[in-house]
Amino acid sequence: MKLLRTKGRGARKAEQALAALEARSASSLESVLPAVERIVAGVRKQGNRALLRYAAKFDGLPASESLRITSDEMRSAWKALDPALRDALTTAANQIRAFARRQLPASWKLSPLRGLRTGQLVRSLGSVGCYVPSGRHPLPSTLLMTAIPAQVAGVGRIVVVSPKPAPETLAAAHLLGITEFYRLGGAHAVAALAYGTDTIARVDKIVGPGNLYVTAAKRLVAFDCAIDMLAGPTEIVVTSDRGRPADIASDLVAQAEHDPEALAIFVTTRDDLARTVAAEVKERSRTNPVARQALERNGIIFVVAGAVEAHEITNRLAPEHLTVDSATDLAWVQNAGSVFIGRWSAQPMGDYISGPNHTLPTGGMARVRGGLSVNDFVKLITVQEYTERGVRSLGPPAALLAEAEGLMGHAEAIRTRLKRRPRD
Numbered sequence: 539m540k541l542l543r544t545k546g547r548g549a550r551k552a553e554q555a556l557a558a559l560e561a562r563s564a565s566s567l568e569s570v571l572p573a574v575e576r577i578v579a580g581v582r583k584q585g586n587r588a589l590l591r592y593a594a595k596f597d598g599l600p601a602s603e604s605l606r607i608t609s610d611e612m613r614s615a616w617k618a619l620d621p622a623l624r625d626a627l628t629t630a631a632n633q634i635r636a637f638a639r640r641q642l643p644a645s646w647k648l649s650p651l652r653g654l655r656t657g658q659l660v661r662s663l664g665s666v667g668c669y670v671p672s673g674r675h676p677l678p679s680t681l682l683m684t685a686i687p688a689q690v691a692g693v694g695r696i697v698v699v700s701p702k703p704a705p706e707t708l709a710a711a712h713l714l715g716i717t718e719f720y721r722l723g724g725a726h727a728v729a730a731l732a733y734g735t736d737t738i739a740r741v742d743k744i745v746g747p748g749n750l751y752v753t754a755a756k757r758l759v760a761f762d763c764a765i766d767m768l769a770g771p772t773e774i775v776v777t778s779d780r781g782r783p784a785d786i787a788s789d790l791v792a793q794a795e796h797d798p799e800a801l802a803i804f805v806t807t808r809d810d811l812a813r814t815v816a817a818e819v820k821e822r823s824r825t826n827p828v829a830r831q832a833l834e835r836n837g838i839i840f841v842v843a844g845a846v847e848a849h850e851i852t853n854r855l856a857p858e859h860l861t862v863d864s865a866t867d868l869a870w871v872q873n874a875g876s877v878f879i880g881r882w883s884a885q886p887m888g889d890y891i892s893g894p895n896h897t898l899p900t901g902g903m904a905r906v907r908g909g910l911s912v913n914d915f916v917k918l919i920t921v922q923e924y925t926e927r928g929v930r931s932l933g934p935p936a937a938l939l940a941e942a943e944g945l946m947g948h949a950e951a952i953r954t955r956l957k958r959r960p961r962d
Contacts, residue, residue: 539790539802539816539837543809544847555838559801560854563770563901567754574725574754581729586736592726597701599721605737607708607719615708627710630891631682637893638690638912647921653928659919662692663764665739666915667731669699669746672723674828676704683895684746684910685714691915697741699727723748725755732763745910747897766914767907770900771799774885775857775874777848777867779807782881787818789861789878789885794837795829802832803855804839805848812839856904859885875904929955 542552567574580588593599616624647657668684671677681698688696698716700707701723711719720738722730728748734740740763744756747769756765774793776786790802806812816839823830842848849870852860856873865879875898878885889896897910924932933952940948 539804539819539833539839541812541816541839541841543841544851545843552840556840556851556854559803559838560902562801567750567757567768570750570754571758574751574758577725577751578729578732578755578758581726581735582733585734589722589726589730589735589737592724593722596724596726597722603721605720605722607703607711607721609712609717612708612712612716612719615705616712618705619709623706624709624713626891627678627682627706627713630679631686631710631713633891633893634682634686634895635690637895638687641687641912642690643913643916643918651928651931653925653931655921655923657921659921660916661919662694662916663688663742664693665695665697665741665743666693667697667699667741667744667746669723669727669731669744669748669752670703670707671746671748671752672700672702672704672707673749676706678704678706678710679890679896680746681707681710681716682714683897685711685716687895687910687912688745688915689714691912693915695739695741697731697738699723699731701727723752725751728752728755728759732759743914745897745914766897766910767899767903768901769897771801772796773801773803773858773900774861775803775805775852775855775859776861777805777852778861778863779811779845779848780863781811781861783811783814783818785881785884786815786861787822790815790819790833790837791822791826791829792884792886793859794823794832795826796832798828798831798835800829800832800836801857802837803857805842805851806839807842807844807848809841812841815839856899856902858898858900858904859888861885873905875899875909926955 542548542555544552577592593605643660645658645660647655649655666688670681685696685698696716698711698719699722703721728744730738731741731744743764745766753768757768772793774790776789778786786804790804794800794802804815819833823833840851842851853872858875860874861878863880871877876888876894878888888894895910899907899909933956937949937952
């Protein structure tokens with residue numbers, strides 16, 4: 539990891555690094571966009587014919603194998619799973635479900651004055667597609683994190699896609715009662731979910747992380763099918779003056795092993811802690827080639843002048859994952875996907891079993907949104923009901939506002955009601 543100091547001779551270099559990090563995008567998609575555009579357009583125009591062609595080419599799907607995974611396959615995977623892992627998946631599912639239920643917004647009514655009743659209705663989306671990666675590692679946890687909030691929201695149709703899904707992922711699908719699962723991945727899977735084919739009916743929204751091709755495809759279809767966010771490489775920031783070097787280093791290595799492009803940053807006021815953590819990281823990543831590559835490329839330790847600067851830098855970075863020393867630190871945290879407090883809160887606990895979602899904003903998007911939640915699977919419908927008394931109270935000022943905007947038809951629609959006599 540590179541060690542940069544924000545004071546003294548290294549200050550300029552540190553500021554340049556910070557500026558570059560602030561400008562990072564969710565993903566460097568330009569290099570793959572031409573290919574993704576062709577794939578998406580092919581599936582949109584040719585449907586199943588293109589989808590099967592790409593599934594064979596990119597997913598290695600044999601012509602004899604069905605795209606759709608049967609309930610029997612998922613059930614068999616569950617039965618074959620080690621009982622301890624079944625218990626772990628069940629515990630994680632229960633934690634995620636309980637958290638999502640607490641997040642669910644409520645319908646409500648309000649009477650701000652006599653003659654007017656307003657309110658909010660909460661309605662679930664009709665259908666969603668959950669993308670579950672299956673690259674370097676099987677990710678049954680992502681299936682839990684995307685499908686369970688949709689279930690809690692009441693989504694009627696939940697579709698899962700995953701290229702070459704691992705038995706653990708199939709088992710997780712059985713645990714949740716998923717009935718529509720396709721062995722499909724990449725940009726062609728996103729296109730099928732967005733536009734539909736003879737095999738897969740289109741969905742209202744696509745959620746879940748993926749590689750550059752998946753992310754680029756989500757960006758391309760976003761005006762035709764809702765998406766959650768554009769997920770980039772994993773990010774971790776640890777801002778600490780009191781943490782144990784071994785704990786800090788282990789979290790940095792853990793998140794770095796996701797991807798060679800992962801971002802791992804430590805912010806501290808203590809020069810001695812910075813050097814010790816750097817040494818620990820080097821030792822702990824020695825036998826982890828992916829983490830080592832990420833840390834060499836994108837690992838930075840900022841040694842700052844004081845606590846205020848540490849807080850400012852952390853919020854400027856707007857990280858996906860953030861670890862701080864104590865609950866009092868929450869007072870200054872403005873931008874972060876998910877926050878972990880204290881030495882016992884290992885970041886991987888949030889990846890699997892805490893309950894809050896692990897699908898989180900990257901590329902600085904934590905400045906404007908939080909992680910995936912049950913709120914991504916519902917819509918809020920506003921309601922308003924007037925009586926004559928309410929219109930007579932609020933109608934005149936509303937009509938004046940309409941006239942001020944030059945919308946005389948709006949004003950007349952209000953005044954027509956005001957002209958009515960009670961017997962009308």
